[in-house]
Amino acid sequence: MIDVVSVASEAYPLIKTGGLADVTGALPAALARHDVAVRTLLPGYPAVLGAIENGRVVAEFQEFFGGFAQLIAGRAGGLDIIAINAPHLYDRQGNPYVGPDKQDWPDNWKRFAGLSFAAYEIAQGVVEGYHPQILHCHDWQAAMAPAYVAFNAPTRVKTVMTVHNIAFQGRYEWNIFPELRIDFRAAQEGAIEYFGGIGYLKAGLQTADALTTVSPTYALEIKTAAYGMGLEGLLQQRAGALTGITNGIDYGDWDPMVDPMLRQHFGHNTTEQRAGNRRALLERFNIDESPGPLFSVVSRLTWQKGLDMLVEVVDQLIAAGGKLIVLGSGDAEIENGLAGATLRHPGKVGFIRAYDEPLSHLVQGGADVMMVPSRFEPCGLTQLYGLRYGCVPLVSRVGGLADTVIDANEAAVEAGAATGIVFAPATPEAFMDAIHRAIRLYGHEKTWRKMQRRGMKSDVSWDLSAGKYAKLYGRLLGVKSHDDHAD
Numbered sequence: 001m002i003d004v005v006s007v008a009s010e011a012y013p014l015i016k017t018g019g020l021a022d023v024t025g026a027l028p029a030a031l032a033r034h035d036v037a038v039r040t041l042l043p044g045y046p047a048v049l050g051a052i053e054n055g056r057v058v059a060e061f062q063e064f065f066g067g068f069a070q071l072i073a074g075r076a077g078g079l080d081i082i083a084i085n086a087p088h089l090y091d092r093q094g095n096p097y098v099g100p101d102k103q104d105w106p107d108n109w110k111r112f113a114g115l116s117f118a119a120y121e122i123a124q125g126v127v128e129g130y131h132p133q134i135l136h137c138h139d140w141q142a143a144m145a146p147a148y149v150a151f152n153a154p155t156r157v158k159t160v161m162t163v164h165n166i167a168f169q170g171r172y173e174w175n176i177f178p179e180l181r182i183d184f185r186a187a188q189e190g191a192i193e194y195f196g197g198i199g200y201l202k203a204g205l206q207t208a209d210a211l212t213t214v215s216p217t218y219a220l221e222i223k224t225a226a227y228g229m230g231l232e233g234l235l236q237q238r239a240g241a242l243t244g245i246t247n248g249i250d251y252g253d254w255d256p257m258v259d260p261m262l263r264q265h266f267g268h269n270t271t272e273q274r275a276g277n278r279r280a281l282l283e284r285f286n287i288d289e290s291p292g293p294l295f296s297v298v299s300r301l302t303w304q305k306g307l308d309m310l311v312e313v314v315d316q317l318i319a320a321g322g323k324l325i326v327l328g329s330g331d332a333e334i335e336n337g338l339a340g341a342t343l344r345h346p347g348k349v350g351f352i353r354a355y356d357e358p359l360s361h362l363v364q365g366g367a368d369v370m371m372v373p374s375r376f377e378p379c380g381l382t383q384l385y386g387l388r389y390g391c392v393p394l395v396s397r398v399g400g401l402a403d404t405v406i407d408a409n410e411a412a413v414e415a416g417a418a419t420g421i422v423f424a425p426a427t428p429e430a431f432m433d434a435i436h437r438a439i440r441l442y443g444h445e446k447t448w449r450k451m452q453r454r455g456m457k458s459d460v461s462w463d464l465s466a467g468k469y470a471k472l473y474g475r476l477l478g479v480k481s482h483d484d485h486a487d
């Protein structure tokens with residue numbers, strides 16, 4: 001058994017703003033099947049502390065980044081949790097990163113240095129009787145942990161740094177250095193320095209024993225200037241330590257045969273049952289019953305996700321015979337563009353500006369096409385939910401989208417391999433071509449059903465990927481993992 005602390009700023013179902021939470025929420029159970037015992041270290045936001053059952057205090061700090069703090073261990077949301085109860089840092093309602101004014105909390109540098117420092121303290125043995133062998137750190141919020149391990153008093157723990165999105169880096173001014181509680185050598189050796197300031201993700205990428213990202217294609221992309229966002233040079237240097245492991249999805253939460261958030265259940269042989277969900281969706285989004293595919297989006301509405309392009313092509317999509325529903329919120333310009341489209345195309349375009357987990361399941365279970373036209377996409381989960389739910393993905397050929405969807409070109413359709421529609425480059429023209437292609441394919445009912453069924457049968461579970469993480473941990477520890485034996 002390998003003992004791992006998963007260090008993260010969010011984990012489903014306790015606190016979620018995006019795919020990171022889905023991954024940190026699902027991976028522990030999948031790893032348990034590979035002889036890995038995970039405890040998840042989370043900031044003690046109200047939603048986390050309130051969910052802990054049988055919590056017990058396992059460590060206390062009189063002075064923890066400006067106040068008193070405790071570590072509380074227990075079960076929450078199906079996970080073994082260690083929460084950092086530090087009210088001065090985390091006792092804030094709502095989104096974990098931004099205040100009611102939608103601006104980053106000004107002390108985020110301290111809140112997430114705290115998360116990382118607590119991980120380091122656990123590696124040092126601050127929790128009696130618990131000696132984890134691996135710290136698995138997710139994204140910039142946890143990325144200082146490998147740096148503490150590298151520069152403060154030595155521990156035997158090994159560190160893994162996983163990048164879920166390299167666009168978010170945690171960059172701060174040098175003046176926070178004295179309060180970071182990291183050894184001066186970290187500054188001397190340039191390990192945390194980033195463009196004249198301090199970079200948390202940079203520090204993690206420089207100091208962790210192993211680096212991973214969430215798909216093989218993204219692992220290649222981030223070594224290039226076009227996708228590396230300034231970190232490509234460092235990643236080229238550390239290429240030997242970097243691997244891409246594609247995310248899976250939680251088959252417990254996402255199973256169309258039993259999903260309580262669906263109106264009607266279905267499997268790959270009963271896709272006609274999706275009709276009940278589709279009807280419910282049309283009603284919910286005020287869309288008329290009419291022929292033609294129902295295109296959908298469930299997403300943050302941002303430039304990364306390419307949804308400004310959707311605003312550009314929506315009139316053409318409708319003219320070509322499609323209908324569109326969008327669930328999401330984000331950039332004001334995209335929101336306004338979509339709201340405008342609902343006015344121009346009543347009964348054809350629906351937009352719900354919200355974050356709504358149950359509704360996202362219904363969209364996957366009822367719409368015909370799930371669109372993810374991202375400019376970059378580390379892995380992407382919505383196309384995986386689409387595959388599993390028979391909502392055929394239409395995606396740009398980047399990152400994890402390229403790795404998980406097989407384009408319905410003629411050869412692939414012929415060979416019976418296609419699972420969706422893939423386009424490149426990420427431009428409105430190529431996007432619109434793909435939409436035309438989807439409409440044509442939808443017109444061939446047999447081909448469409450086959451593609452839907454193939455997607456539903458493809459394995460997007462965590463099984464394979466959890467095995468890869470288990471192997472990586474084993475390799476770092478110099479032990480044969482359960483999975484190596486199985487080879």
Ligand code: ADP
Pocket residue numbers: 017018019020022298299300327328329354355356357360379380381382383
């Ligand atoms: P990212 O993490 O970049 O936002 P992913 O595709 O990896 O993108 O993960 C997004 C997750 O958030 C998915 O679980 C998706 O279903 C969910 N999601 C995004 N927007 C919404 C929304 N408006 N309502 C409900 N769930 C959403």
